[in-house]
Amino acid sequence: MSDPILELRGLHKRFGTAVPADDFSMDVDRGEFFTMLGPSGSGKSTILRMIAGLEYPDRGSIVINGRDMTRVPPWDRHLGMVFQNYAIFPHLNVGENVAYGLRKTGSSKADARIRVEELLSLVGLEGFGKRNIAQLSGGEQQRVAIARALAPNPSILLLDEPLSALDEKIRREMQDELRNIHQRTGTTFIYVTHDQEEALTMSDRVAVLNAGAYVQCDTPKEIFRYPRTPFVAHFFRGCNVLKAEYHRRDGKVVVSLAGAEAVVDPRGRDLSSGCLAIRGETVHFGPPAAASNMALNATIEAITYRGLYSNYHLKLADGQTLEATLSQRSSMAVGDTVYISIHADNLVVLEPD
Amino acid sequence: MSDPILELRGLHKRFGTAVPADDFSMDVDRGEFFTMLGPSGSGKSTILRMIAGLEYPDRGSIVINGRDMTRVPPWDRHLGMVFQNYAIFPHLNVGENVAYGLRKTGSSKADARIRVEELLSLVGLEGFGKRNIAQLSGGEQQRVAIARALAPNPSILLLDEPLSALDEKIRREMQDELRNIHQRTGTTFIYVTHDQEEALTMSDRVAVLNAGAYVQCDTPKEIFRYPRTPFVAHFFRGCNVLKAEYHRRDGKVVVSLAGAEAVVDPRGRDLSSGCLAIRGETVHFGPPAAASNMALNATIEAITYRGLYSNYHLKLADGQTLEATLSQRSSMAVGDTVYISIHADNLVVLEPD
Amino acid sequence: ADGTVTIADIGVGDPGGDWTKFKAATGKDVNLVSIGNAPSAVVNQLLAGGGQKTFDIINIVGGMQKPLAEADLIEVIDTSKMPNFAKNTYIDTYLAEGSPGFDFIGYDGTLYGVPTVLQADSFGYLPDKTGEIDSYGAFFDPKFKGFVALEDNYTTTGQKTALYLKANKLVDIEDPADMTPEELKNVIDFLIEKKKEGQFRLIWSGFEQGVNLLTSQEIYVMDCWEPMVFVARDKGVNVEYASPKEGYLLWAMAAYLVNNPDRSDEETAAAYDLLNFMLGPWYGAKITGMRGYMTNPMAAEYAAAHPEEFSKEEADKIAAIDARVKDKFAYGGTWQNRWPTHVEAYEEEWQRFKAA
């Protein structure tokens, strides 16, 4: 299945010294929920804005639905966009906001009214049509913004950190809502967030950006479990990046860390970085279940209580620290020496940044 | 140890129809890191502002350091405050901002300069003194705001969602920084957040607010593990609230859920709500380790991948859903019937809201 | 253009907007535009402001021919196109070529202006406060210190002061109407000295202000125009217009034909018709009655003979004004010089006086 609805080819954009897109290429499939993740200033918004036509690339092309749209103004692209601060028109009421984009589609007044009702109920705001914008809570405003963007039936919906202003509870509700809407409408979503959990939970694919280029683009599970570089690894909470040594032995790749060794699957990666990633929750306390696991002794330096889980700061023999995550309670205490093991599959070879 | 630096007694405040403080009483101990948590509009900011003197209560009193300060204007309270959007003076540079509150303390120019340097290094901004505010990143601004608030050596520092505008990475760094500063300065912190993890990680005590009153006020561990009402329970991610029945048998309280039973510690709570809380990570897959555990059969309805852990949506015999959290990988799949058990200590009796 | 004659006027020449008689006679309309009388206002309008193309006639206080004619802004007047010109005996009497009065309508032996108003100025005073006064010396009399107002105009105030200084031999002045820079400097030094002593309450400018000064009795002695005294008397104030022994300051208003190369012969003819009308008896009577200046010899007679147009009261007033101005001219004085040889020195010195 390769039916790209959007193809970005070699996009380049510079603002003074900032280069928010640097030879950026990417395909998004029809109906996909595609997420861009990256630190502040990495170019996420700029790329989204180029797709929308709010900025034009200095070089490169943007193909939407097979048509080159690189230099087409935004009003002729037929996309939807949800802005970070919603940008709901303050002089219009809820219904008028949602209906705003319908004029262009040539729908009659009556049709438009029906469509507005339909969308308001889709986002759970039945009967809000006449409300003033000032009377809405943050979560409600966000839903209006989504309804407004969806009204003209865009083939692609762009969302720029739509949930970042919301508090955690509404945020979780809205995440569910967005996924629902995605499924129900079949619209392609291109989503920008800096919240890794949001990215992992909601997306079909995630691209991690750094300085105007993506470092890795994969399914959430893949990118989470097998980050490609230290940059990606650091980006996900709970991932340890450790200095390690790689050798080839009998055609296999062996990693050695703090005196322990294990055969790892290099996944075709360049070994020159000397870095190894281990996710905290893959650290098993106790003897290895299989010989192929890596087994180590460590001392508990600190335990941080984090609600859902606790973090165990483990000091390895070579002085490096490994943070292990444990959601179950245990009787281990600071100062204890523990025996830990990690399944070879969870030893992730990292390429250089 | 009861050495309250701040006593709030029966605070009442109304704005039109909103009642952001409703007979609110609370003590904060000297040197404590005290956090208020609650949904939007629950009155957190209003209470903080009353402590600062930016609002006056309609009724009730505020005692700081043993002195009644209820009607004292803010400039005579000698508190520090970090505003949500920092409110750094845009017409002053970093050093001038930090020095702002020192005029009143009567420090000489030279002393002030030394104090500013000291504070800037405390917040990790050595050499930033001459910088313009516009040249600072969000995280840096936030640290300036903290340094400014700390400069006059306030006995209490009020922080109103100081981190909410930051992205996750800087946010975690800033959390560590704040805790450090708290420990190093010994200042009492009163902290407002809507981020539960932040509240749990950083605080000595957490109060959960609803509609101008607190529902529960306890240590993070306590409030997290033993929420008092469904409201508090819902407030923490991963906590299941289930309908259950309570009986008294042989002077003990027995809870029955989906046909299974267990003796629970009611912790002196009112049993009339018929609600039971179970945290997702306390659900153990497999046979009970002890007879006192509650043991149940359940079907896996869905598995949500959440990065650090996965959520297992378990359907119980009585049709209720229980979400269990598992950070380790497992081979269980949707549709499987599983045998689960929960330690009696993790069955939490809830009072009515 | 288009059947309308446009006249720029300082307000004196407006017969209350009533041009029906002219319209009836010629079929043309009149468009009157109010402008200021200061040379700056006049010259700006004509030179910079496009007035040359807009205005057919400009009716201001005369004596401006030199700058206007040299800059080609006005045309030579052809008296044959105005039957009323010859009937105006005042012209020969007071403004004949070769006499100083001619400087108000002509320049270098050529006629550029049609006289529309004649007057002889002195000053006003409040006899109740000052007693009878018959000399410009009142301006400088310490008795009236702080209760004297002068006009903000170097060619009137300057000249009246010069008259006084010359008559009293305080300063050597050859011709008070056309002083040399040195003479001027002495006059201004004298004024400045008086100013510093607090002799003057203010330097006024504007008819409305002048009247107000008299009616409010803010000042007792005021270098002013006679019509202000009329208005003040109407408001019940006892004001006299002095008959100074040094003589009057004589002047006239002139209507100039604006030099517009684009104007058609027909339009020029219409402009002459209007000039002729303004030399006529009805217009003269109307202006004398409304504004308080002498106009032409037929005015008083016409008013008396047309009771349906001028009430007995009005006719009497017109006759009285006419008679009084003639008396003043008979007593004589000097002619004001609106454009003295060293006009720039006048201006500069006056600045010095005002800024002192």
Next chain:
Amino acid sequence: MTVPAPTSAQRAANGLVWGFVALVLVFLYAPMVPPVLRSFAGASVENGGLFASYRAIFDDPLLIGGIWNTVMIGAIVAVVTPVLALAIAQALREWQKPRLILGLVLLPLFVPGVSMGVAMAVFFKVLGVEPSLLTMSVVQILWALPFATLVIMTVMASFDETYLEAAYVLGSNRFAAFWKVELPCIRQGLFGAAAFSLILSFNETIRTSIVQGGRNTVQTYLWSQYQQVGLSPALYALMTLLIVATLALMAGIVVVTRRRQLP
């Protein structure tokens, strides 16, 4: 911040504050009183009754012409200036050259009035433009433009461009987005600019008089009358009418807004 029950010191301070406002208003409105009195005084009243001066307004064709021209110019200035100012503010935002554009627009403020009038007049002459309502309007527009621009800019300073981007993405082109989104949001600024322009037009004399050509405005007429023959009571009556009408309009607005607030 809620104000606690006022102490006597605070009450005194409040009294001082409102007393100050009242005092300033007294100074601003004091000069309105003599014209009102003069409009009812004078000889004509004995002849024609209390409102004789008011009727006289209509008997003075020059004044009527002046009023008409003043209204026409006022209308042109009040409409064109805000529109121009808006275009300039938009250009400033579009091209991000604030110092250059702001400096340019503010320039006419710095030229003394007479000189600006003369310079404009000469400029028109060079271009071959004859004096008319147009030249008078242009001169006044340039005078009002800096004020209007500053007012509009202050309102635009709080209009977020994201609203425009949202409109673009929803299919509105630049013009439609401006018309349907930005304009309604910055309306207040345009009204403010129009009011400023109208007031400046109503007060402009010296620049206008130089390019007036064959027309009077109330101001040029009045200034000439003031200097040479005195002001007629009709002029005072006209001013009185203006004040009364405006204050009545304002009272009306207050009542309407009050009523709108009630439900």
Next chain:
Amino acid sequence: MKSIRFDALLRVLVLGLPLLLVAILILGPLGIMVAVSFWKKTGFAMVPDVTWHAYATFLSGVRIEVFWRSLWVAVSSTVLMLLIAYPLAYIVAKKVRPTLVGVTLFLFSVPFLVNFIIRTFSWSDILGRSGFVNSALMGLGLTDAPLDWLLYSDFAVYLGLVTAYMPFMIFPIWLSLSGTDKRYEQASWVLGEGRLMTFWRVTLPLSLPGVFAAAIFGFVGAFGEFAVSVILGGTGYQLLGNSIISSLNVINYPLASAMSTFAVLVMLILLVAWFFFFDLRLFLGKIMGRQ
């Protein structure tokens, strides 16, 4: 489908043409003025030339004194007007109920509908020796004789200037006061500074952009004024405007132009100082786009 080029072209036209028009209308006359200031005056004719003669006349005569006096009057009256306008704007911003703000601001501009000359001239009825104020003072027995300094004096000129231009200054100050975030003041309170010091250290500095716009409004008004000085100034109060008009009375256009050019230059220096010392961003806000 419209191409992007067409859109850009249209934008240049729609925004550029008005700007171009305005630029021509401003710079054209100004250029003429500057050019004329270098011309030579011979009799009534002016000859294009490049001579400093007019400047020399201006700078060596009494006129430069008038210029400095004008500047002094403008500066001092602007300060005076700010001292009145600022508290008024502050009161409107902080003390007047939001629904009444519009009306209150309007109340300050109603007097402007009355002709400026009449308004100015009115003061002589109020302040003259037999005017309302003196009658009242003497009627109340507060003074024996009329106070002469009320009219035809510095006092009267400043009063005339203040009532003529001060109201224009309220609006921009109000705009910037009502636009500043209340939290800055609150932050200062919590840092121990009371109302007065908070005003001095926070409110005032943050409202400076509006103060500067206001100062420009008031300053240019007072600096270019000619009628107030003539009507209320008494014994020949000369401001720059009067002096320029006077030079035109003898058809000395080069001198008038030189004075004006000099004035524009001085003002431009002040403007550049404004741009230099104040962050325009504070004034232009979102017009300047993202930071």
